[in-house]
Amino acid sequence: MNAHPDTLTPLRELIDKTDWKEGISKNLYQSVQFGTQTVTYALPFLFSMQPQSGHPNYDKADKLSRIVCLFDNAGEAFLPGQDTTSAPVTRHMAHSRALMFVFDPTQDSRFRKLCTEDKGSASAPFVARQEPILQEAATRIRRYSGLRQTEKHNRPLIVVLTKSDAWSHLLEEDDPPEPWREVKTGNAKNDRSQSTFHALDTNLIERRSQAARSLMLKVCPEIVTAAEGFAEEVIYVPASAVGSRAEVDQASGLLSIRPGETKPYWVTVPYLYALCRTTSGLVPSLSRKS
Numbered sequence: 001m002n003a004h005p006d007t008l009t010p011l012r013e014l015i016d017k018t019d020w021k022e023g024i025s026k027n028l029y030q031s032v033q034f035g036t037q038t039v040t041y042a043l044p045f046l047f048s049m050q051p052q053s054g055h056p057n058y059d060k061a062d063k064l065s066r067i068v069c070l071f072d073n074a075g076e077a078f079l080p081g082q083d084t085t086s087a088p089v090t091r092h093m094a095h096s097r098a099l100m101f102v103f104d105p106t107q108d109s110r111f112r113k114l115c116t117e118d119k120g121s122a123s124a125p126f127v128a129r130q131e132p133i134l135q136e137a138a139t140r141i142r143r144y145s146g147l148r149q150t151e152k153h154n155r156p157l158i159v160v161l162t163k164s165d166a167w168s169h170l171l172e173e174d175d176p177p178e179p180w181r182e183v184k185t186g187n188a189k190n191d192r193s194q195s196t197f198h199a200l201d202t203n204l205i206e207r208r209s210q211a212a213r214s215l216m217l218k219v220c221p222e223i224v225t226a227a228e229g230f231a232e233e234v235i236y237v238p239a240s241a242v243g244s245r246a247e248v249d250q251a252s253g254l255l256s257i258r259p260g261e262t263k264p265y266w267v268t269v270p271y272l273y274a275l276c277r278t279t280s281g282l283v284p285s286l287s288r289k290s
Contacts, residue, residue: 005260008249028072029089040087042077045070049275049282056185056197057281064282068275071096078136093137094144098274099231100158101134103223105167110219115167131222138230156277157231158270159223161212164238165265170219171211171238179204179269181286199284200276205237205269212236235273239266 002009031040050065051058071092076082083090093099105111109127141153168175179201184194213236216224227234243263249256276283 002259006258008247008256009259010249010252010254010256011246038086040089042071042073042089042092044092045072051282054195054197056183056195056284060281064279066279066282075130075133078133078140080136083140090137090140091144094141096155097278098156098158099137099141099153100160100270100274101137101227102160102162103130103220104162105220106163108220111167114170114219131220131226134223134226134230138226141230152232153230154232156233156235156274157227158274159227159234159236160270161216161236161238163240163242165240165243165263168238170215172214173208173211175265176204176208178266179208183284183286197284199286200272202273202276202285205273206235208238209236212238233277237266237270237273239269240264241267 028043029040030043031038047068047070048065049068051061055061057064073090073093077089106115107126107128107130112127138153141147142149142151145153147153164175180198181201182196183199184196213224216236224234241264242257243265244257244261246255246257248254272283276285
C-alpha cells in the first residue's frame with residue numbers, strides 16, 4: 001500500500017527500533033510514576049478476534065472471542081542488568097501462553113557462508129551470537145514462573161527463522177504454499193447445507209518444522225539445544241517478512257527495498273499456529289492425523 005511502490009525505501013527505521021530504551025520515545029514502552037519511583041513497562045499490543053460469518057464455529061462466537069495480547073521485546077532487553085525493579089520489561093513472559101523467539105540466520109557466520117548473494121534478501125549488517133538471548137529469556141521465565149532450572153516450560157515455543165528467502169534452498173524440499181486447506185462440510189454432492197471454509201494445515205507446518213530443525217542441527221545446533229532444553233514443545237517456522245532482495249541505495253548508502261516487490265512468506269504462520277495451540281476452535285485446523 002506504499003504510495004511509491006517502485007522507490008527504494010531504507011530499512012533503517014526497522015533496525016533502529018531494536019534499542020528498547022529509545023523505544024520509550026516511540027510508544028513501545030511506558031513509564032509510570034509510583035510516588036517518587038518511576039517504573040517502565042513494555043506496552044502490549046491488543047487485538048480483538050472473533051469468528052465471522054462462514055467460520056465453522058460462528059455459532060459459538062460469544063465463547064470463542066478473545067482479546068489477544070502481544071508483546072514485542074527487543075533482544076537488548078535480555079542483556080544483563082536490563083530487567084530491573086524500575087524496568088521490568090520482560091517479566092510478562094512468565095504469563096504468556098505461547099512464546100516466539102526470532103532467529104536471524106544471516107547474523108550467523110556459518111549460515112552466511114551457505115547463503116549465496118543471488119538468493120533472496122541481503123544478509124544482516126553484522127554477525128552476532130543469538131543463543132545467549134534465548135538462554136537468558138529461559139532463565140528469566142523460569143525465575144518468574146517458579147520453575148526449577150532443570151524443569152521444562154509447558155507452553156509452546158515457536159522459533160521463527162527469518163529471511164527464509166535467503167536460505168530456504170538449503171532445506172531438503174521446495175518451499176510449500178501457505179498452509180491453508182479448503183475443507184467442505186456435508187457429504188452429499190447435492191446437499192444445499194454444504195459449506196466451505198479454510199483450515200490451518202498443522203501437518204504441513206510440523207513437517208516443515210522437522211526439515212528446518214534438521215538444518216539447524218547441522219549449522220546452528222546450540223539454538224536447538226537451548227530451545228529444546230527449555231520448552232517441552234518447540235516448533236521451527238521459516239518465514240520471510242520481505243521476500244525480495246534488498247539492495248544498497250546508491251544515493252543514501254542505506255540498505256533498502258522496493259515496497260512493490262515485497263512478497264511476504266509464511267509471516268502469519270507463527271501467530272496462527274500459536275493461536276491454534278493455545279485456543280480451542282478459534283483457528284480452524286486439520287486433525288494432526290488427517
